[in-house]
Amino acid sequence: MKILVTNDDGIRSKGLRELVKALSAVGSVSVVAPDQERSGMGHAVTMHRPLRAVEISGIAGAVQAFQLDGTPADCVKLAVEVLLEQRPDLVVSGVNAGPNLGTDVLYSGTVSAAVEGIIMGIPAIAVSIADHSEGWLGLDRAVELAARIAQAIWEKGLPEDTLLNVNLPLLPAEEMKGIKVTRVGIRRYRDFVEQRQDPWGRPYYWLTGEAVDLDEGPDSDTRAVKDGWISITPIRFQLTHEEFRDELARWNIE
């Protein structure tokens, strides 16, 4: 199994390095990752300036590695089209320091790399731990689980256009409750713009805020992780609101 690893925290992230090590036990691992942190990039791609890729060494377990001055989606595109000698069988993105749950998956660079995988017809996994700090609580469990999921996908296959979004709770591995297969919850933010004044009295703004989970059903990814479960959500992008199409046609806008 040929595995492409990427992330949005940048190629120097411990989360990526440990992931590469663990996955090298189940496949041949290549890395194409951003040269610096690119979080919150959503599904951004770089079209208005050229991209540079630099081959680097010293990533234990990787057969090939490149850092790229682009987004996570750029990394997957360039890896598959230009940089790698062989097309990967699987894209694994992470391990991200911080959860990617609920509506936030739309903003997530970690998840967007996996989305780019499925757009290119390659099954994909995104892996995140709830620990935002540099403590990496749960990382060992995350990478070991990623390797087992990769193996399972290799044996069983994923449905077309589907990725798995994996999130681990903020707990020591032995206190995690096990795995729950979830759906994407609805996450909103409260007071998420902070206004400040610069030394000259002019305003500037930070996007921030407290997560408010509106969908707290027991099957939601947000609830599961809060309750101490490891959440795995199968995600695909069904974009057309089919049920509404007929009604919209009857609006007769013309």
Added chain:
Amino acid sequence: MKILVTNDDGIRSKGLRELVKALSAVGSVSVVAPDQERSGMGHAVTMHRPLRAVEISGIAGAVQAFQLDGTPADCVKLAVEVLLEQRPDLVVSGVNAGPNLGTDVLYSGTVSAAVEGIIMGIPAIAVSIADHSEGWLGLDRAVELAARIAQAIWEKGLPEDTLLNVNLPLLPAEEMKGIKVTRVGIRRYRDFVEQRQDPWGRPYYWLTGEAVDLDEGPDSDTRAVKDGWISITPIRFQLTHEEFRDELARWNIE
């Protein structure tokens, strides 16, 4: 009706200016738009640096206007939370110079602004014309149609979490075939990375490529616009692959 207008081509774009004029006939229009082109941004948000907003004048038809050094999604967030005196009833993004069809909607800054609208609970429209050039072929028809769709949404309402993605073909208005309510087609790219060498012999890469539409059913947005129709697609983000959840649970990864 209070309308927020934004785009990804930047606040100086003719597409935005004409849209504001047309919408001011059906509502009270405010503008919060990027200070420069931000296309291909997907659903990026800016979290690692502060944002600056500058109030500007001279946009005919707008009651208030700000330019922001951020992404289209940032513009909608800041507009609703901080900049505007009243919460908008509708977000309209565009008019984009270039189509946003098929899988490309995931990369589109124009559509992402509309997505941010529905994440914030506000109905939204994204409007694009196929004309990439500065010729703005079809712009008059696009803004007139945007005003009529805005009025229809005001009267009838959209289903929750739904936006309308409107695309006009590359034709003079009188040669367009009328409106078709479509679904999102599947668009891929062929040879989409171009490798060049800099004057010192080192490689660099441009993301580019020729669109290949895999889903050419008569109902697809890609096909409709090619055939000369105006395409309107109702879009919502259903992310969970529900049918696959049970099977995945039976994988027993633990």
